Amino acid sequence: MDFDTIENLPREKLLELLSIYAKNWLATDGLWFQGVETHYGFTTALDIDREMWEQFTVIEARRIKAFLELPEHSGLAGLKRALQFRLYAPLNKTETYMEGQSLIYRVVTCRVQDARQRKGLEYHTCKPVGTVEYSLFAAAIDPRITTEVLSCHPDVTDPGCNCKWKFSIP
Template sequence: MSHNKALDNLTREQLIELLEIYSKNWLAADGIWFQSVEKRRGMEEAMYHDVEIWKKFTVVEALKLKKFLHLPEHAGLEGLAKALSLRFYANINDDEIRIERNTLFYRMVDCRVQTARKRKGMEFHPCKTVGIVEYGEFARAIDDRITCECVSCFPDITDETCCCSWKFTLVEQEVKTK
């Protein structure tokens, strides 16, 4: 596999800083296209395209991380936790992951998207619809036995201590007998 030779001379700290820069750039590109559609065509049209993009991108991201982490087909909640912790925006957002029995709780404590929109005087991004697709498809790509449900996400906030909260459940498949 070839790589950018300029990376060879960077220290570990510089590589980590560069990864944060790349993550911020990725998020900026995501926000710029969204706000362009939002401004020209309205929130409903922007949300439609956001959902369509995340249906595909989240699976691509999950499968690349699954391969990178050498996760098995059924990686379980531990595999999902590892993959969630390495997502692009995990480098720039503050989140928490907790596993209890067959459930993983994921909380986005601080979200750069909502913080930026607030700073610009914009209404919050109604990300629940997109989040259901994004997190649900990501989890299924890691392990098709995992289901996802929204606990709290704008505009349906039930937990004021975080930007959003998600619940992933590992549903063991029943063995069918004749």
């Protein structure tokens, strides 16, 4: 196949390219983290990673919100929709469902944790960064949304998934 521009790609090739871009982004993120960890230690890498996510997750959420044309107060329905468009969405198996008045989001398979397991590494302690990431993403979609971590490495309470988050509007 010979394609001269992205605009000329057929739908199936665009979807394949989307997956490649998501994998490349995630590989860059992981390699960056491992490089900082190697040179400066895990704690420093985690601190820097958390600072990066404080900024990136808001940028990502605002762009998705604009793309989906979500209103300022799109609520949990808006968040549920936006979560499906995250940069790494094509890479992880997730479940999203309502439980009472809250939205539950479970990352069943996580490409990062799966890769670490294949390499014989310990699970990544992602709770400190994930808490920042998901809280700020949700608040950028709708500032009324609060976030609670239900299960996340190293504090896994739901062995059927890698992490589990609860979003509510008080």
